[in-house]
Amino acid sequence: MAIKVKRVLITGTSSGIGRALLEHYARSGAKVVSVNRRRVPELESHYPSVRFECVDVRSAEQVERLVGGLAECDELPDVLILNAGINRVDNDESFQLATYKEVIDTNLYGVLNFIRPLTLLPAGEFPRHLIAVSSMANYVGNPYCLGYHTSKRALTAGFDVWSRMYSGTDLVFQQVMLGPVRTAIYTTDDEFPAWMVRIKDLFSASLDGTVGAIEQFALTRKRKLFYPWRAVPLYSGMWLGQLLIPGFFQGKKTLDGKARRAKGGSR
Numbered sequence: 343m344a345i346k347v348k349r350v351l352i353t354g355t356s357s358g359i360g361r362a363l364l365e366h367y368a369r370s371g372a373k374v375v376s377v378n379r380r381r382v383p384e385l386e387s388h389y390p391s392v393r394f395e396c397v398d399v400r401s402a403e404q405v406e407r408l409v410g411g412l413a414e415c416d417e418l419p420d421v422l423i424l425n426a427g428i429n430r431v432d433n434d435e436s437f438q439l440a441t442y443k444e445v446i447d448t449n450l451y452g453v454l455n456f457i458r459p460l461t462l463l464p465a466g467e468f469p470r471h472l473i474a475v476s477s478m479a480n481y482v483g484n485p486y487c488l489g490y491h492t493s494k495r496a497l498t499a500g501f502d503v504w505s506r507m508y509s510g511t512d513l514v515f516q517q518v519m520l521g522p523v524r525t526a527i528y529t530t531d532d533e534f535p536a537w538m539v540r541i542k543d544l545f546s547a548s549l550d551g552t553v554g555a556i557e558q559f560a561l562t563r564k565r566k567l568f569y570p571w572r573a574v575p576l577y578s579g580m581w582l583g584q585l586l587i588p589g590f591f592q593g594k595k596t597l598d599g600k601a602r603r604a605k606g607g608s609r
Contacts, residue, residue, distance in 0.1 A: 347560060349419035351375040351412075353399055353452065354426030356382045358525035359475065362549045363423060363556065368392055375412065375419060377426070399426050399452035409459040420468060421560045422460075424453040425475040433488040435596050445489030450496050457504070460513065471514045471560055474501050478521045478573060482580040485593030505565045517566050518556055521573025522546035545576040 350367050354360035355376040364385075367374050374392045376385075377399065386394045397404045412418040427449045432441035453474050460472065476494050483491025498517060505515040524546050547570040559567040568574060583590040594602055 346370065347372050347421050347557070349373045349375075349417070349421070350560075351377065351419040351422045353377040353424050356380070356385065359520075359523060359549065359552060359556075360423075360425045361385070362553045363425065364389065364392065366553045366557065373417075373419070375417075377408070379426075399424075399455060400447040402451075402455045402458070405455040406459045409456065409463075413463055418463075418470070421471045421473065422456065423473045423475065423556065423560070424456060426452045427475065427490075427493075429487055429490045431486050431597070433593065434486050435600075437488070442489040445487075446493050449490065449493035453497055454500065457500075466512045469512050469514050469563070471516060473516045473518060473556070473560060475518045475520065475556075476501075478519050478568070478577045480519070482577050482584060482591070485591065486597060502565075514563050516559065516564065518559065519566055519568045520547075520552065521568075521570055521577065523552050524548060545570070545573045547573070 347367065347370075350363075350372050352360055352363050352367070352374065355364040356378050364374055364376055368389050368391060374389075376389075376392050376394045377397050378394070379396070379398045381394070381396055386392070395408055397408050399405060409418065428445055430441045430445050432438045432445060456472070460470070474497055476497050477490070479491050480495045480498050483495070485491075498519075501515050501517050504513075508515060522543075522545055524543070552569060555567060555569045580591060584592060589595075596602060
């Protein structure tokens, strides 16, 4: 009989991968704790068996109260899928610090805020899996979405360290390195040229396939899952292109094709 996850916490379940994971685990009979920044009445009414928590993952205090409360009631899940994330164009015609900080606070600190309270808890009898949903953008970042690229790169560095430090203990640090998945955050269809969207679609994965891969990964102690594998050549090719081809995906022109900082130009 296949081992099943009995309790799971998922952040960012209002849409995309998070919502698909919530729906999957709820159907499978797992006890699900859903963590979102805002209430989503339509979602909550549709899944009465799910425990919905309105918590801003950017707040260390709110996250610590959530983790402490679940632990005190012996309801802290054995799998925590830290999925909440956003993607914004923050580095186009100029660098937008406020937008960049918004992305960093959500994508990076929205995960790191869980780590401190979890590492303070006494060691448990069974493993607890901490799964950060990251991105292959670690290896070739979109220059126009600098916050997304740097937040995921920093997240990977932290989890690489913790996976070694806590190896063999009850805390299992894991990362899901996703290529494009057919959700708005990855395709950002309304922001980028049609050719770029078509390439992403060719190498992207379905939501159902992604959910299934994450579920199987969560039952292991493997450190990283690269999914889908067909996206690896895409990112490898883009990395080589940035390295070898002048101007390739380096943001030397703005998204609307204007020359960057042309003499005598105005913004």
